Amino acid sequence: MPDKYQIVKKDVLTPDISRISVYAPLIAKKAKAGQFIILRAAEDGERIPLTVSSCEGDEVTVIYQKVGDSTMTLDELNVGECLADFVGPLGMPTDIDGCDNVAVIGGGLGCAIALPVAAALHKRGAHVDLIGGFKTKDIVILEKEMAEASDNLYICTDDGSYGFSGFVTGKLQELLDSGVKYDRVYAIGPLLMMKFVCKLTAAADIPTIVSMNPIMIDGTGMCGCCRVTVDGQVKFACVDGPDFDGHKVDFDETIARAATYKEFEAMRRENHKCRLEGMGNG
Numbered sequence: 001m002p003d004k005y006q007i008v009k010k011d012v013l014t015p016d017i018s019r020i021s022v023y024a025p026l027i028a029k030k031a032k033a034g035q036f037i038i039l040r041a042a043e044d045g046e047r048i049p050l051t052v053s054s055c056e057g058d059e060v061t062v063i064y065q066k067v068g069d070s071t072m073t074l075d076e077l078n079v080g081e082c083l084a085d086f087v088g089p090l091g092m093p094t095d096i097d098g099c100d101n102v103a104v105i106g107g108g109l110g111c112a113i114a115l116p117v118a119a120a121l122h123k124r125g126a127h128v129d130l131i132g133g134f135k136t137k138d139i140v141i142l143e144k145e146m147a148e149a150s151d152n153l154y155i156c157t158d159d160g161s162y163g164f165s166g167f168v169t170g171k172l173q174e175l176l177d178s179g180v181k182y183d184r185v186y187a188i189g190p191l192l193m194m195k196f197v198c199k200l201t202a203a204a205d206i207p208t209i210v211s212m213n214p215i216m217i218d219g220t221g222m223c224g225c226c227r228v229t230v231d232g233q234v235k236f237a238c239v240d241g242p243d244f245d246g247h248k249v250d251f252d253e254t255i256a257r258a259a260t261y262k263e264f265e266a267m268r269r270e271n272h273k274c275r276l277e278g279m280g281n282g
């Protein structure tokens, strides 16, 4: 039997994005689509939230993109090594009931978070159109898995190198113009993408759920770090979300807040690189 929080599988999806499966039987039994875990790669590490991608047997799978210090530290671990902490499931599961014909839209890494939602809807019998947007062909991830979790998969690339040429909003508009009717849209990805999907679905009067992933600290509703304004009220993404009614989210405020720690995080990233260089790994 593997040790607690041992990494039992690891595969590299792109040079920046990897998938790991972790031995965590209690979380694997309970987690539902839309929920997340908080992990610490090392004892002295920062706690980072990652969405549960799937659960199988005693294993929980997460997909992460290397963007800074903690995700780089996580990426240094290999199969057989153990995480210091792996806590969850946290957050509210995605509401997948009460809809028959849906569009699930993922942007970039957001496709990793959209995948379990699409899979749960598809398993329940809803008709799922999955629209996945990427900058270019080389960084398309999870194409096979997304095809299995949907009735129709539409890959879009900003530069037109693969699939539909343009943004996910362009594809969604095209589908709506062709007469497709959705009773709900799920949008998961960069804030700007979700904001513009919501503009479009508000005009078409389609209820839309977005997944808000602000910076989190405790993940239990205590620190207030993950607050978002929804319908004029303060909500905490870690306990009230991460899903919210996209037509009621104050995206402009969230976009401004997301930039708060940019300089500090960039500084830590530089330090991390220096440490690695010092160890002869850089």
Ligand SMILES: Cc1cc2nc3c(=O)[nH]c(=O)nc-3n(C[C@H](O)[C@H](O)[C@H](O)COP(=O)(O)OP(=O)(O)OC[C@H]3O[C@@H](n4cnc5c(N)ncnc54)[C@H](O)[C@@H]3O)c2cc1C
Residues within 6 Å of the ligand: 036, 046, 047, 048, 049, 050, 051, 052, 062, 063, 064, 065, 066, 067, 068, 069, 070, 071, 072, 109, 112, 113, 212, 213, 214, 215, 216, 242, 258, 259, 261, 262, 265, 266, 268, 269
């Ligand atoms: C509920 C939730 C679910 C998430 N699920 C996933 C997932 O499945 N896979 C995944 O790769 N990431 C996911 N994230 C984001 C992930 O937690 C961050 O990328 C990670 O904490 C960054 O840590 P770091 O130290 O490596 O980077 P940092 O050095 O902390 O940050 C690097 C850059 O990323 C930005 N950043 C940091 N955290 C976030 C965030 N939460 N949202 C947007 N930008 C951020 C920083 O502003 C900075 O520009 C999720 C976040 C939340 C809140």
Ligand code: FES
Residues within 6 Å of the ligand: 215, 216, 217, 218, 219, 220, 221, 222, 223, 224, 225, 226, 227, 236, 237, 238, 239
């Ligand atoms: S992360 Fe602290 S309240 Fe949500």
